[in-house]
Amino acid sequence: MDLAVSPLALSFPEMPPIDGxxxxxxxxxxxxxxxxxxxxxxxxxxxxxxxxxxxxxxxxxxxxxxxxxxxxxxxxxxxxxxxxxxxxxxxxxxxxxxxxxxxxxxxxxxxxxxxxxxxxxxxxxxxxxxxxxxxxxxxxxxxxxxxxxxxxxxxxxxxxxxxxxxxxxxxxxxxxxxxxxxxxxxxxxxxxxxxxxxxxxxxxxxxxxxxxxxxxxxxxxxxxxxxxxxxxxxxxxxxxxxxxxxxxxxxxxxxxxxxxxxxxxxxxxxxxxxxxxDGEGASKFINVRVSGAVSDDSARKVGLAIANSPLVKTAIAGEDANWGRVVMAVGKAGEPADRDRLSIGFGGVWAARDGLPVEDYDETPVAEHLKGKEIELAVDLGMGSGRAVVWTCDLTHGYISINADYRS
Amino acid sequence: MDLAVSPLALSFPEMPPIDGxxxxxxxxxxxxxxxxxxxxxxxxxxxxxxxxxxxxxxxxxxxxxxxxxxxxxxxxxxxxxxxxxxxxxxxxxxxxxxxxxxxxxxxxxxxxxxxxxxxxxxxxxxxxxxxxxxxxxxxxxxxxxxxxxxxxxxxxxxxxxxxxxxxxxxxxxxxxxxxxxxxxxxxxxxxxxxxxxxxxxxxxxxxxxxxxxxxxxxxxxxxxxxxxxxxxxxxxxxxxxxxxxxxxxxxxxxxxxxxxxxxxxxxxxxxxxxxxxDGEGASKFINVRVSGAVSDDSARKVGLAIANSPLVKTAIAGEDANWGRVVMAVGKAGEPADRDRLSIGFGGVWAARDGLPVEDYDETPVAEHLKGKEIELAVDLGMGSGRAVVWTCDLTHGYISINADYRS
The missing domain is CATH 3.60.70.12 (L-amino peptidase D-ALA esterase/amidase)
Structure with missing residues (x-):
């Protein structure tokens, strides 16, 4: 099985020898x-x-x-x-x-x-x-x-x-x-x-x-x-x-x-x-930035719940600004959160603020952002000052192909 | 978007009216x-x-x-x-x-x-x-x-x-x-x-x-x-x-x-x-039977770790008796387990016993079992008498298609 080089690959950097x-x-x-x-x-x-x-x-x-x-x-x-x-x-x-x-x-x-x-x-x-x-x-x-x-x-x-x-x-x-x-x-x-x-x-x-x-x-x-x-x-x-x-x-x-x-x-x-x-099947690199958590540790757990959600990952693979799935992931994380203080944004644009869809939300710049390879997903919990950044990739047919279609 | 009827569908049963x-x-x-x-x-x-x-x-x-x-x-x-x-x-x-x-x-x-x-x-x-x-x-x-x-x-x-x-x-x-x-x-x-x-x-x-x-x-x-x-x-x-x-x-x-x-x-x-x-994209119904856990609750957590593992689910989609991925899922569950007491089997055949691959393991009946739609996956932890059964489905291209390919 020959795997194509990841579309997110970076070239190997110049690195000096280390004495010893x-x-x-x-x-x-x-x-x-x-x-x-x-x-x-x-x-x-x-x-x-x-x-x-x-x-x-x-x-x-x-x-x-x-x-x-x-x-x-x-x-x-x-x-x-x-x-x-x-x-x-x-x-x-x-x-x-x-x-x-x-x-x-x-x-x-x-x-x-x-x-x-x-x-x-x-x-x-x-x-x-x-x-x-x-x-x-x-x-x-x-x-x-x-x-x-x-x-x-x-x-x-x-x-x-x-x-x-x-x-x-x-x-x-x-x-x-x-x-x-x-x-x-x-x-x-x-x-x-x-x-x-x-x-x-x-x-x-x-x-x-x-x-x-x-x-x-x-x-x-x-x-x-x-x-x-x-x-x-x-x-x-x-x-x-x-x-x-x-x-x-x-x-x-x-x-x-x-x-x-x-x-x-x-x-x-x-x-x-x-x-x-180099995540299996990855087509997009996703920065999940969580702020407003009760602690940094809590923010990291919320970030990982989002980053591990197959529904969030498939939505981003489909270039779909589906913030409802992010709400779901925050809700299942089990960390302190309040639906009515939650804000969610993509590429610097808030789609939902304080528990409600933004009234004059313009999806055009968000849709454009999601077409790129580097995705910014921001979640503010509105609970405290805890923050964390979690990195993940999207979930695509490539993942299934690598792990199900090819046999040992 | 029209979805094909799940291959695991059952016909609707006869059900009597209920008074009131x-x-x-x-x-x-x-x-x-x-x-x-x-x-x-x-x-x-x-x-x-x-x-x-x-x-x-x-x-x-x-x-x-x-x-x-x-x-x-x-x-x-x-x-x-x-x-x-x-x-x-x-x-x-x-x-x-x-x-x-x-x-x-x-x-x-x-x-x-x-x-x-x-x-x-x-x-x-x-x-x-x-x-x-x-x-x-x-x-x-x-x-x-x-x-x-x-x-x-x-x-x-x-x-x-x-x-x-x-x-x-x-x-x-x-x-x-x-x-x-x-x-x-x-x-x-x-x-x-x-x-x-x-x-x-x-x-x-x-x-x-x-x-x-x-x-x-x-x-x-x-x-x-x-x-x-x-x-x-x-x-x-x-x-x-x-x-x-x-x-x-x-x-x-x-x-x-x-x-x-x-x-x-x-x-x-x-x-x-x-x-x-009716799980999205499901092609196989999987019974995960966990025994030998320290408690029933611990068995259920191990069962869910296996049932939620994308690697276990894609292996079964690929009809691959990949018990190494089951080892991984047991290991990440965080519940009491001991690598050297762990046994794993498919369709009533043990592939690994007490932490080692079975010496004369014959994959033929297991491969045949995995071609079916009803899969039996057994895990014995060898720690106690706790047991649980967890049900899940496999993870296929159908899941990605439903959740990523179609837009809102």
């Missing part, structure tokens, strides 16, 4: 495809690690082990397998991950616990240990790869390579942050996973790095949805090599902490939005 | 369609009333008033408008409902509070009072209608008329229960609502009738889903005229209480399943 990060890729041949599918990233000694993982109760061994490894706060390598999620594979799946950790640790002379492993692809088939072992050996010997090569190698049903870059000044020292990500939805019988990795040469203490990642995740990765289906393998890791010449950032009082946090959030937001732009 | 219930229908012409769209049901004096309503926080005036009326426990009439939901219409919508209550109360000589009103159709347009007034006057003068006429008149985008019947013996007295329902999903820019009505000649005290309805709803209407989008107007009402000759049922100790409760649940289950059978 070496990328390599090779063919483990997890699937019968003609490209690298095993990515190996070596990290310099002392690299700080932070990570966030799926909340699925059926998470893969990679995720279970990753959670333990993040508590250690240090990493020397990352291995990503594309084509097999190794989820729901019991002890055999866990053995396959531990074998990769051991082989890599022996290669670079570190502890197995410092080797992070991610896998994405089909569920229920243990990762074949022979393919992993040979692929990993090939990767150790491979030429150094670039960011776009690595972003391509970690993909499965992704239709374009996804990367983002930011920099920050820590005093006089400029630090770089480069991120790559994969994910778009699911394809029979694969379950796509969102795997994201951010690399930086900044020096950041692991516990504080984890705090920064948690905060960034709350307003970036946790604010996107394609189809509301949570993967068993979602993983975002941040690696900070500390090669840049500045005092270690270990609290909000550290010089440059604010700048670094802003750059990290910036990269995370760009990566998160790229996943939505 | 008189059906009439007329054309209010809420939309430009060639059929009756205002249904008027007159109920004999002393009819007991119970009802359950949408939990939407953006509910219509009909729902708000209905909640108050149910507390009174008595009804003399029901008026159903099809083609306009009268939701999100503020004080003008409420005035339209109150006008209908007043006109009907004057006609039959009762209190306005004894007149129940439901409306279904487009959101955001106040119900036109002139059409309602003329339609209602025409209904008062109309010939007596049958159950199938009424079931057709309350429909909007429904593709077939939906009714269910049961009887129960209260001592030596046989009582009848007849129900009609409408609902299938949504169509631009209408938001379909699920409106269900059960009529019986049994004599039941209103508070106990409400208890019975709440219990029946928990295992019937609250166990179906088409697309997870909750309407602003969902309403189920039960009217008990008390014309049958038996002692009033007012507690579980009353003779015949068990039999009546079973018959009521039976009618509610049949009506609920009929809505799923």
């Amino acid at each position: 990060v070496t990328l390599r890729a090779a063919r483990a041949r997890y699937k019968d495809w003609n490209r690298a599918d095993l990515t190996y990233v070596e990290l310099s000694e002392g690299t700080a690690l932070a990570g966030v993982f799926t909340r699925s109760l059926c998470a893969s061994s990679e995720v279970e082990l990753g959670r333990e490894q993040v508590r250690g706060g240090r990493a020397r390598a990352l291995v990503v397998n594309a084509g097999n999620a190794n989820a729901f594979t019991g002890y055999r799946g866990r053995e396959a991950v531990e074998a990769i950790m051991k082989q890599t640790a022996e290669h670079i002379g570190c502890l197995p616990v410092e080797v992070l492993v991610s896998s994405t692809g089909v569920i229920g088939v243990p990762l074949p240990q022979d393919k992993a072992r040979q692929g990993l050996a090939a990767a150790f010997a491979a030429d150094i790869a670039g960011w776009e090569d690595a972003a391509t190698a970690i993909g499965t049903t992704d239709t374009f390579a996804k990367g983002a870059h930011a920099s920050a000044m820590i005093g006089e020292q400029r630090v770089e942050l480069c991120g790559i990500i994969k994910g778009s939805g699911m394809i029979a019988p694969d379950m796509a996973t969102m795997l994201g990795y951010v690399f930086t040469d900044a020096a950041v203490e692991p516990a504080f790095l984890q705090n920064l990642l948690n905060a960034a995740t709350a307003e970036t990765f946790n604010c996107i949805t394609v189809d509301g289906d949570t993967s068993t393998s979602d993983t975002v890791l941040v690696f900070a090599t500390g090669k840049a010449d500045h005092a270690v950032i270990d609290s909000w009082e550290s010089p440059g902490a604010d700048a670094f946090a802003a750059a990290l959030t910036d990269v995370c937001r760009n990566l998160a939005q790229l996943v939505v732009r | 219930v008189t059906l009439r229908a007329a054309r209010a012409r809420y939309k430009d369609w060639n059929r009756a769209d205002l249904t008027y049901v007159e109920l004999s004096e002393g009819t007991a009333l119970a009802g359950v309503f949408t939990r939407s926080l953006c509910a219509s005036s009909e729902v708000e008033l209905g909640r108050e009326q149910v507390r009174g426990g008595r009804a003399r009439a029901l008026v159903v408008n099809a083609g306009n939901a009268n939701a999100f219409t503020g004080y003008r919508g409420r005035e339209a409902v109150e006008a209908i209550m007043k006109q009907t109360a004057e006609h039959i000589g009762c209190l306005p509070v004894e007149v129940l009103v439901s409306s279904t159709g487009v959101i955001g347009v106040p119900l036109p009072q002139d059409k309602a007034r003329q339609g209602l006057a025409a209904a008062f003068a109309a010939d007596i209608a049958g159950w199938e006429d009424a079931a057709t008149a309350i429909g909007t985008t429904d593709t077939f008329a939906k009714g269910a019947h049961a009887s129960a013996m209260i001592g030596e007295q046989r009582v009848e229960l007849c129900g009609i329902i409408k609902g299938s999903g949504m169509i631009a820019p209408d938001m379909a609502t699920m409106l269900g009505y059960v009529f019986t000649d049994a004599a039941v005290e209103p508070a106990f009738l409400q208890n019975l309805l709440n219990a029946a709803t928990a295992e019937t209407f609250n166990c179906i889903t088409v697309d997870g989008d909750t309407s602003t107007s969902d309403t189920v009402l039960v009217f008990a005229t008390g014309k049958a000759d038996h002692a009033v049922i007012d507690s579980w100790e009353s003779p015949g209480a068990d039999a009546f409760a079973a018959a009521l649940t039976d009618v509610c289950r049949n009506l609920a399943q009929l809505v799923v059978r």
